[in-house]
Amino acid sequence: MKQVTASVTESRRILPGILHRSGRKISGVYLIRLRCPEIAGEARPGQFVMVNCGEECVLPRPFSIHQADGEVIALFFNVWQDAKGTPWLARRKAGDEVSLFGPLGNNYTLNPEARRLLLAAGGIGIASLRFLADSAVKRGLAVTLLCGTPTKHQYPQELLSPEIELVPVSEDGSVGKKGLITDFLPEFTNRADQVFACGPVAMYRAMAGMPELKGKPVQVSLEMKMGCGLGACYACTVKTKHGLKQVCRDGPVFELDDIIWDEVDLSI
Ligand SMILES: Cc1cc2nc3c(=O)[nH]c(=O)nc-3n(C[C@H](O)[C@H](O)[C@H](O)COP(=O)(O)OP(=O)(O)OC[C@H]3O[C@@H](n4cnc5c(N)ncnc54)[C@H](O)[C@@H]3O)c2cc1C
Numbered sequence: 001m002k003q004v005t006a007s008v009t010e011s012r013r014i015l016p017g018i019l020h021r022s023g024r025k026i027s028g029v030y031l032i033r034l035r036c037p038e039i040a041g042e043a044r045p046g047q048f049v050m051v052n053c054g055e056e057c058v059l060p061r062p063f064s065i066h067q068a069d070g071e072v073i074a075l076f077f078n079v080w081q082d083a084k085g086t087p088w089l090a091r092r093k094a095g096d097e098v099s100l101f102g103p104l105g106n107n108y109t110l111n112p113e114a115r116r117l118l119l120a121a122g123g124i125g126i127a128s129l130r131f132l133a134d135s136a137v138k139r140g141l142a143v144t145l146l147c148g149t150p151t152k153h154q155y156p157q158e159l160l161s162p163e164i165e166l167v168p169v170s171e172d173g174s175v176g177k178k179g180l181i182t183d184f185l186p187e188f189t190n191r192a193d194q195v196f197a198c199g200p201v202a203m204y205r206a207m208a209g210m211p212e213l214k215g216k217p218v219q220v221s222l223e224m225k226m227g228c229g230l231g232a233c234y235a236c237t238v239k240t241k242h243g244l245k246q247v248c249r250d251g252p253v254f255e256l257d258d259i260i261w262d263e264v265d266l267s268i
Helices: 085-090 123-138 183-187 201-208
Strands: 002-019 023-035 048-051 059-062 068-070 072-080 097-104 114-123 142-149 165-170 193-197 217-220 237-240 244-245 254-255
Touching: 002 072, 002 142, 023 085, 023 097, 048 165, 048 217, 059 072, 059 085, 068 123, 072 085, 072 123, 114 123, 114 183, 114 201, 123 142, 123 193, 142 183, 165 183, 165 217, 193 201, 201 217
Parallel strands: 114 142, 114 193, 142 165, 193 217
Antiparallel strands: 002 023, 002 097, 023 072, 048 059, 048 097, 068 072, 217 254, 237 244
């Protein structure tokens, strides 16, 4: 884990604002690239960084490593209109400096015998799964990515490697299949050796009850509210079948079956 000052190499808005299901407004979804060779060189899919988001934010903010390429990492993030951290980060321009530390947490684990992966990204969950998709494609694995959003504003296909089979799903049917990702997961599970998911807790609860996933290796990334990212504050503690775990240190990636989902806050 390194504490570094990174320079911004690129920052742009990728998707427009929407009203989140929580009632809070997202003013846009941004992609920022940060030159930080110390972190980029160590980063593995599933890990995250803690970013110091300006003087008004006492606590650093956690973000998944969306890509790590050479000396640069990318973050892909929702900008909460009523908040301080993400609007600050979205205002950074190329050449600005950002202080952050990482990489933190564990990572997604590929079974050596896996050949076909199914990735399920609910909303901003693509932020974490993109890095996994890229590294799986580099290893010659087949990747199907179910990408769910409330409306037509989907992660741009042109940003993804053409080898990834993208299956868009939208709640209002404006793009791809109409419904929730969990409505379509069962169709794709039998041809996958391993399943990976990143999305809201409601999605994981639905997955935990799916007969099609019983006995399959399924890894999920949890995004709990987090204070320090280092295992010191216990804000991100979650109940698992193996006792209390901290999402920042023991996770964020867990086996779907290990989490006691009834005990996890549904608002996340
Ligand atoms: C491991 C991990 C990886 C994450 N990766 C991403 C990502 O790649 N892209 C992305 O858009 N968001 C991600 N999040 C959520 C992101 O950290 C929050 O949206 C962000 O901290 C909000 O900061 P804010 O100041 O704009 O909002 P505020 O709501 O003002 O945040 C206030 C406090 O709540 C915490 N917080 C608020 N919402 C969340 C949340 N959903 N999860 C965790 N902490 C929260 C913040 O860290 C901060 O301490 C991740 C969260 C975790 C735990």
